[in-house]
Amino acid sequence: MELYEAVAKRRTVREFLDKSVDFEAVRRILEAGNQAPTWNHNRSWSYIILSTPEEKEYAFEYAKKTADGFNAEKYLNAPRPYPVTLAQKMYGYAMPRQFTMLKNAPYVVIPLFKCKELDARYVSRLNTFSTIWCVIENILLASAAEGLACSLRIPLNEEHNIVKEKLKVPKTYMIPAFIGIGYADPDEALPEQAGACLDKQLHYGRWK
């Protein structure tokens, strides 16, 4: 698949078909992840792979609690001084699926980057974190090129350390995201998204 086609096809999904994925495809996807640019020339990343229901249930107990405790109906119908926004509609759709979109993915990849603690005083101090997101984007695009799709969850607050401990991740690594990989359910109706308008985003020479 051509690059621009994969870029256009990539989308975040939260429903998967009950169809197995060849692990060789996951390996190719992770090799693409490993081609990402790297701030320190070391490519010091690792990947934890979850595939059995037991592994996923154990790792994502916190995500299950979060999803089960979320009342989408109440959230979307809460009194507001303005109509529900597209972002709120997406949140209301995504939240109840935070566990099933990982549990029902044939593979969950957990990328790891070397870092004990994030320091956001300067953008350059976030290089280790920025780099792993280059890896993640390669994974998302390579999955699209394989005809697969991804769900994506960012560990919420203390969920990061809970999952890290459960999976025995060394203290020197952090988890940027959980990535479910599988065949997208073509019947999933995704909420409308706000599009970006390049002409409004462009600033030539300076902001104004």
Ligand SMILES: Cc1cc2nc3c(=O)[nH]c(=O)nc-3n(C[C@H](O)[C@H](O)[C@H](O)COP(=O)(O)O)c2cc1C
């Ligand atoms: C930094 C980042 C964090 C995200 N966190 C979550 C998440 O925790 N749960 C989720 O369901 N989707 C998450 N997403 C997916 C977004 O909801 C999705 O990318 C967005 O709605 C745009 O849709 P698209 O990816 O199909 O273009 C995240 C995406 C990014 C880039």
